[in-house]
Amino acid sequence: MPISSFMGLQTSLRGLIAHQQSLNTTGHNIANANTAGYSRQEAVLTAMNALVVPANSVITGAGAQLGTGVDVTQIRRIRDTFLDVQFRSANMQLGSAATKSNSLEQIELSFAEPSDDGINKLLEKYWAAWSNVALAPEPEQAREAVVQAGNSLAAAFQIVHTQLTKVATQAQAEYDRITGANGDVEIWARELSELNDTIAHAVIVGQSPNDLMDRRDLLIDRLSELAQVSVTNLESGAVRVDFGGVTLVDPAVAGGFTWPQTLTTPGGKLGALQDLAAPTGPALSFLRRLDAIAADLVTRVNAIHSAPGGVNFFDPAGVTAERISVVATAATVVRGSTRDAGRNDVANALAQLRYGSVDRSYTALIAEVGGVVKSNLNTEANQQSLVDAIENRRQSVQGVSADEEMTNMIRFQRGYQASSRMMSTLDQMLDTLINRTGTVGL
Secondary structure, eight states, X not given: OOOOTTXXXXXXXXXXXXXXXXXXXXXXXXXXXXXXXXXXXXXXXXXXXXXXXXXXXXXXXXXXEEOOOEEEEEEEEOOOHHHHHHHHHHHHHHHHHHHHHHHHHHHHHHHTOSSTTSHHHHHHHHHHHHHHHHHOSSTHHHHHHHHHHHHHHHHHHHHHHHHHHHHHHHHHHHHXXXXXXXXXXXXXXXXXXXXXXXXXXXXXXXXXXXXXHHHHHHHHHHHHHHSOEEEEEOTTSOEEXXXXXXXXXXXXXXXXXXXXOOOSSOOHHHHHHHHHHSTTSHHHHHHHHHHHHHHHHHHHHHHHHSTTTSOOSBOTTOOSTTTOOBOOOTTTOOOSSSSOTTOOHHHHHHHTTTTSHHHHHHHHHHHHHHHHHXXXXXXXXXXXXXXXXXXXXXXXXXXXXXXXXXXXXXXXXXXXXXXXXXXXXXXXXXXXXXXXXXXXXX
C-alpha cells in the first residue's frame, strides 16, 4: 500500500496535540497544588498503531512497520488506594482521641485544681474555720466564718456538678448535630450519592472524571474522622460506603444513600461522643465519685455536729454535689458538746476530719482525672504523628511537586516545539514537491 506524502504531517499533528494535552495537564496540576484532596494527574502517552510498509523487493521480505505517531490514551490520576485505607483507619482513631482529649480537658478545667477556688483549697479553709471555732473564746465571728466557708465549699461542689453535667450534655448535643437532619453525615452522604451518579455516567461513556473522584475521596476521608469507614468499588465506577457498621451510600438503594441509621460500631468522633454522653462516660463517672465525696462530707460532719443537740450543719437530704447545702447559721453552729463556754470538743472533732476520708478521696479523684487526661493526650499525640506520617506518604505519591511539574512543563514544551519544527520541515518538503517538481533548471 502506498504511503501518502501527507502522512508525516498527521504524525507531527498528533505529536503537537499530545504534548499540548500533557502541558494542559501539567498546568492543571500546578493550579491545584494547594487544593485539598487533589491527586496529581498525568497524560498517558501511547504509540499509535504502526502502518505496514510493503517491501520494495523480494530481498527485504514482507516489509516493515512505520510508526504513525502518539496518542493520549487517558489522563491518569496518581493515587495509592492502600495508603487511603491506612489513612482512614488512623484518622478514625485520631478523631476519637482528639474528641476525648477536648472533653477531658474540659473536665479537668471544671475541677479548677489547683486554685483558690477549687474544692481542695476550700476544704482546707473549711477545716481551718473549725479550728478557729475551737480556739475562739468568743466564737461569734468564727462561727459566721465557718458557715461562710461551708457555703463556699457547697457552691464549689455545685459548680463542678454543673460543669461535668455540661460536658456530657455538650457531647450528646454535638452527636445529635452531626448525625441529625442536615448534619454533616447527611450532607456528605447526599453529595457522595450525587457524585456516584455523575462518575458512573462519565465512566459509561469512557471518560475519567478524576476531579470528581478526588472530591469523592475527600468526603470519604472526612467521614473516616467520624466513624469507621469501608469502601467497595463497583464496576460502574461508583462506590458503596459502609459507615459505622451500616451501609451509608449504595447506588442500589433509592436515593443512593440511607440516613439516619443507628450505628453499630461507630468508632471515631461519633463513638467518642457516645461514650462521653453515656452514664458510664468519664464526665458522669467522675460526677458519681464527686457525689460520693459530697455524701461522705455531709454524713461525717452532721454526725459530729448534730450529736450534742441534734442540729445538722449540712442539709441531710443534700448528699450529692448538686444538692449539698448548709442549713446551719452562726447561731446554731455547735462549738462544744455542752453549753459550757470552755467546751470545744465538737469543733475540734470536726477540725480533725482534715486529711481524712473526704480529703483523701478527693485527692485520689483529682489524681485520676489528671492521669486520664495525660494518658489520652499522649494517645492523641501518637495518633497525630501516625496520621501525619501516612499523609506525608500519600502526598509523596499523589501530591503536586512544583519542581517536578516545572520539569515536565519544560519537557513537554520542548516536545511541542520539536513536533512543530517537524511539521514546518514537512511543509517545506511538500512545497518543493508540489510547486517545484518538474521545473527545468532547478
